[in-house]
Amino acid sequence: MAPSKHSKKKNRAPPNPQNPSLTDLATLGRELLSSRSHINNLPILVKHVSVSSPPRHALESLISLQSFFIPLLPSLPPRSKAETRSDGVDPEVVYGDWVRARFDEFARALIEIAVCGQADETLREVVLDSVMEFVKIGNGGKFYSALYHKLIKNIVYSSLEIEFLLELLASKYFKYIDVRYFTLISIEKISKSIETDFSSDGKLTIGVNDEKGHLNGSLELGIRKIHFIITKVPPLGTLDEKALEMWTSLFCKESEREDAKPVDVDDKQEKEKHNKTGLSTTILSKKMRLKFTKAWLSFLRVPLPIDLYKEVLVNLHQAVVPHLSNPVMLCDFLTRSYDIGGAISVMALSSLFILMTQYGLEYSNFYEKLYALLAPSIFMAKHRSKFFQLLDSCLKSPLLPAYLAAAFTKKLSRLALSVPPSGALIIIALVHNLLRRHPSINCLVHRESAEDKISEVKVVGDKEISTADVNASKENPGIDLFRDEECNPLKSNAMRSSLWEIDTLRHHYSPAVSRFVSSLETDLTVRAKTSEVAIKDFSSASYATIFADEMRRRVKQVPVAFHKVIPTSLFSESDFPGWSFKRKGEANGEVHEDNSMKRQKVECFS
Numbered sequence: 001m002a003p004s005k006h007s008k009k010k011n012r013a014p015p016n017p018q019n020p021s022l023t024d025l026a027t028l029g030r031e032l033l034s035s036r037s038h039i040n041n042l043p044i045l046v047k048h049v050s051v052s053s054p055p056r057h058a059l060e061s062l063i064s065l066q067s068f069f070i071p072l073l074p075s076l077p078p079r080s081k082a083e084t085r086s087d088g089v090d091p092e093v094v095y096g097d098w099v100r101a102r103f104d105e106f107a108r109a110l111i112e113i114a115v116c117g118q119a120d121e122t123l124r125e126v127v128l129d130s131v132m133e134f135v136k137i138g139n140g141g142k143f144y145s146a147l148y149h150k151l152i153k154n155i156v157y158s159s160l161e162i163e164f165l166l167e168l169l170a171s172k173y174f175k176y177i178d179v180r181y182f183t184l185i186s187i188e189k190i191s192k193s194i195e196t197d198f199s200s201d202g203k204l205t206i207g208v209n210d211e212k213g214h215l216n217g218s219l220e221l222g223i224r225k226i227h228f229i230i231t232k233v234p235p236l237g238t239l240d241e242k243a244l245e246m247w248t249s250l251f252c253k254e255s256e257r258e259d260a261k262p263v264d265v266d267d268k269q270e271k272e273k274h275n276k277t278g279l280s281t282t283i284l285s286k287k288m289r290l291k292f293t294k295a296w297l298s299f300l301r302v303p304l305p306i307d308l309y310k311e312v313l314v315n316l317h318q319a320v321v322p323h324l325s326n327p328v329m330l331c332d333f334l335t336r337s338y339d340i341g342g343a344i345s346v347m348a349l350s351s352l353f354i355l356m357t358q359y360g361l362e363y364s365n366f367y368e369k370l371y372a373l374l375a376p377s378i379f380m381a382k383h384r385s386k387f388f389q390l391l392d393s394c395l396k397s398p399l400l401p402a403y404l405a406a407a408f409t410k411k412l413s414r415l416a417l418s419v420p421p422s423g424a425l426i427i428i429a430l431v432h433n434l435l436r437r438h439p440s441i442n443c444l445v446h447r448e449s450a451e452d453k454i455s456e457v458k459v460v461g462d463k464e465i466s467t468a469d470v471n472a473s474k475e476n477p478g479i480d481l482f483r484d485e486e487c488n489p490l491k492s493n494a495m496r497s498s499l500w501e502i503d504t505l506r507h508h509y510s511p512a513v514s515r516f517v518s519s520l521e522t523d524l525t526v527r528a529k530t531s532e533v534a535i536k537d538f539s540s541a542s543y544a545t546i547f548a549d550e551m552r553r554r555v556k557q558v559p560v561a562f563h564k565v566i567p568t569s570l571f572s573e574s575d576f577p578g579w580s581f582k583r584k585g586e587a588n589g590e591v592h593e594d595n596s597m598k599r600q601k602v603e604c605f606s
Contacts, residue, residue: 020044022056029064042068042102049109055120058113066130069103073138076100107134111151114165115158125168132173136248143248145182152186152229156222166225170232176247177284180233184291187230191298194219194226220305227308230299231315235323236288244281289325296320300333313337313347314383317354328359338369345373346387353390367404370394371489374411379423385539388426392535395434402440407489409434409441410482413501421510422541428516429533431502436524436532445520447498512546 020028028045031038045061053061077096113119114127131151138144155165173179197219304312316334321327330351337348349370355361370391378384395408409431416427435442482497505517524530573580 020048020057022060025057025060025064029060029067032064032068042099043105046102046106046109049106049113051113051116051119055123059123059126062110062126062130065106066133069106070133070137072099073103073134074140076103107131107147107150111154114151115154115160117158117160121164124165128165128168132247141248143178143182145185148179148182149186149189152183153190156190156225156229159218159221161221166228166232170229173247174232174234176245177236177288179247180236181288181291183229183233184288184295187226187295188291188298190222191226191295191302194223194302195298219303223302223304224308226299226302227304227312230295231319233292233295235292236285244284286325289323292323293325293329296324297329300330309337310344310347313344313351317351321351321354327355328361331355331361331363335363341372342377343381343383345369346378346381346383349390350386353394367394368488371407371411372487374408374415376415376418376423379415379419379426385536388430388539389535392430392433395430396437398437400438402438403495404489405434405438406441406444406494407492409444409499410492410494410497411484413499414482414484416501416505420543421508421513421546422538422543424505424508424510424513425516425538425541425546426535428502428505428513428520429535429538431499432519432524433532433535435520436527436530439524441495442524444494444497444499510546512549 025045025048028038028041032041032045042065045065048061049058049065075096077093077100110127110131114124114131116124119127131147135144135148135151138147155169174183300312316330321330324330334348334352334355338345338352352361352363352366356363356366373387378387381387395405412427412430416424419427435445480497480500481493483492486492502517502520505513508514508517519533522530
């Protein structure tokens with residue numbers, strides 16, 4: 001007699017809770033979803049959602065648990081109430097508190113898998129989607145900010161590099177406005193925590209104790225992750241208002257408290273601006289700008305690695321400053337960076353210049369610090385092109401004092417003697433523009449006597465007139481009174497000097513430089529006859545570009561490697577007035593009949 005179906009069910013082995021197979025886990029999940037009587041299957045399934053479990057087992061348990069928690073989660077009591085509840089309460093309440101505790105364990109396990117580099121990438125992607133689904137519904141239809149903050153916090157302080165998980169989070173979820181909003185809030189909180197920990201011990205690593213809330217891992221790696229996240233959060237103004245999307249239907253209470261004032265939507269245009277969230281785009285933009293500002297200001301206070309510091313400064317004026325609620329709040333960070341000197345000051349110049357010209361920032365030592373940046377090394381810097389364009393813009397104002405314009409002009413002229421040809425081209429262009437904009441310094445082009453210097457100093461009003469300098473210039477007309485090592489433009493004596501360095505560039509070994517000097521021969525005081533030189537046309541020049549330009553030129557006459565007339569001396573007497581160059585013996589009236597090319601001793605007479 002064949003056994004009945006009923007006897008088959010009795011003979012089937014029950015699932016092994018200690019070491020269940022994949023089929024057993026599927027059975028436990030179906031039983032859990034079918035009846036509350038199988039609620040004890042819940043901790044078994046939660047236990048197998050872990051890094052140590054095989055990926056297929058963890059995935060099977062995850063699917064069952066997600067199906068179980070999604071309908072229950074909005075009705076579960078908050079964890080804070082469950083911890084403070086006393087004994088003797090309703091059994092349903094106790095049941096809800098117990099399920100809430102199991103959900104918290106499940107959420108921690110999911111985040112642990114998400115930030116584990118050894119876990120399978122497919123499983124990590126499913127885990128991230130599950131966590132974001134719980135974020136969506138876990139707070140009664142509002143954004144579950146506590147769970148999302150825990151996810152971001154664990155990502156930042158994990159040992160993972162900036163790779164798969166962060167790219168996935170940014171590409172799939174940063175298009176939602178509320179996700180961006182709470183991402184910025186989390187970045188602000190984490191940055192403040194890092195700042196506090198670093199200021200207390202000054203080390204690049206901090207304590208390890210997850211149960212007490214301490215964070216582990218490398219602080220430097222965490223800062224790089226914060227920078228990656230905050231740069232991937234697009235500002236609200238970059239998207240079309242019609243394309244605004246929300247991950248949840250409503251903001252949570254944290255965002256609702258900020259604007260308790262009711263909004264008048266009687267105006268037809270204002271009604272059209274309201275989106276499905278119930279907030280107008282004006283209010284939404286104001287909220288996002290505020291959080292964007294707070295997140296960036298908190299991030300800029302943490303100890304940034306030097307390469308990341310430079311990267312932030314390079315992009316700050318384009319990616320951050322236009323989207324802040326009050327860009328002047330960056331003044332402390334930018335002035336501190338500008339005072340460091342070197343390449344960092346060059347990178348901070350762009351943002352600082354924008355704050356001064358567009359937002360009314362006053363920085364008294366700006367030109368003094370800018371003057372100090374003029375050194376031969378700046379012509380080799382990576383960002384020299386942008387620097388020289390900003391330098392030209394900073395010196396464009398006609399209200400610039402004559403002594404300041406003269407100091408920059410003279411400093412640049414002196415640098416022309418030691419920089420490569422590409423730098424000399426930039427200097428000639430800058431000097432051309434300065435002489436054209438500031439006719440009061442045209443006296444530097446040609447100066448004949450020391451009396452002119454004294455009169456011009458009186459016009460400038462420099463109270464620190466040095467009598468020794470004036471007397472020295474009278475006795476030795478060739479002495480240049482310019483103080484090249486002086487960092488203060490006011491004390492550089494530039495108005496008592498001349499641009500003799502520019503005249504030497506007429507004989508520069510590079511034809512491009514010697515030709516370009518001729519542009520200064522025109523009368524630059526008549527602005528109608530001249531035009532400013534575009535600095536950007538020369539700021540990117542190099543040996544390669546100059547060589548390429550020379551190769552493209554068509555020349556009628558080329559230099560030859562021999563002399564048409566045999567030279568009799570190394571220097572021409574016309575080049576050195578008052579000096580004569582003769583061979584030994586000619587000074588005593590002797591005449592040499594041998595005019596061969598043999599080397600002979602030449603004596604100088606003054």
